[in-house]
Amino acid sequence: MIIAIDGPAGVGKSSISKIIADKLGFYYLNSGEFYRAITYKILKLNSKDEPIDTLISIAYSCDIKIINNRIHLDGEDVQNFLHTPVLDLETSKISSIGKIRDFVNDLIYKITDSLNIVAEGRDMTTVVFPNAEYKFYLDAEPEIRAKRRYAQNNLAGYANDSMKTILNNLILRDKNDKNKKDGALKIAEDAVYIDTSYLTIDEVCEKVLSVIK
Ligand code: DC
Numbered sequence: 001m002i003i004a005i006d007g008p009a010g011v012g013k014s015s016i017s018k019i020i021a022d023k024l025g026f027y028y029l030n031s032g033e034f035y036r037a038i039t040y041k042i043l044k045l046n047s048k049d050e051p052i053d054t055l056i057s058i059a060y061s062c063d064i065k066i067i068n069n070r071i072h073l074d075g076e077d078v079q080n081f082l083h084t085p086v087l088d089l090e091t092s093k094i095s096s097i098g099k100i101r102d103f104v105n106d107l108i109y110k111i112t113d114s115l116n117i118v119a120e121g122r123d124m125t126t127v128v129f130p131n132a133e134y135k136f137y138l139d140a141e142p143e144i145r146a147k148r149r150y151a152q153n154n155l156a157g158y159a160n161d162s163m164k165t166i167l168n169n170l171i172l173r174d175k176n177d178k179n180k181k182d183g184a185l186k187i188a189e190d191a192v193y194i195d196t197s198y199l200t201i202d203e204v205c206e207k208v209l210s211v212i213k
Pocket of ligand 1: 009010031032033035036088091092093095096120121122123124173177183
């Protein structure tokens, strides 16, 4: 069974998808981590301003594996390096390259094969798993998502960005993510829409689980 969950940055998709997967005993797949790992390699090689063909070949050279729920890139555990404000912004740009999306989607199909999964991202409900048994679109007001991200950054030790910078970056990422030629963030016609602005994580999980049951 496939449960697909999409929504904008900072909406709580990861926390919620993880809880749902745990409760159901399903495999949890965070598709954003693949785009982040590829972008990490591009930045590490100082190649972000190289032509698109170079970015694509760097992506295809990535050996990405998930071991114990952690992303390994070319044999190294890079999980701890994937959630920085710089990567947030750069990943949004890199993930707009169609051939890189093809690479990631093939990888996702290979990894998930015939598993029961909860897959989260931007195009899980539309492009990657259009036939998913259950589809959800989580949303929240940008100001509220910025507040959540600010608190998360503080916890993770990236407290340098002000709330205003975070909000501006979120708005920029929303714009990039919604206007991509391939895999743009949009609400699938058959997705259950949940506005999480004034709900706790537990309340959102309850709503999701009540639909599945
Ligand atoms: O979910 P996230 O914030 O970790 O995702 C990082 C970036 O990757 C985000 O800007 C959107 C992009 N992304 C995407 O284009 N398609 C997906 N399925 C998942 C993420």
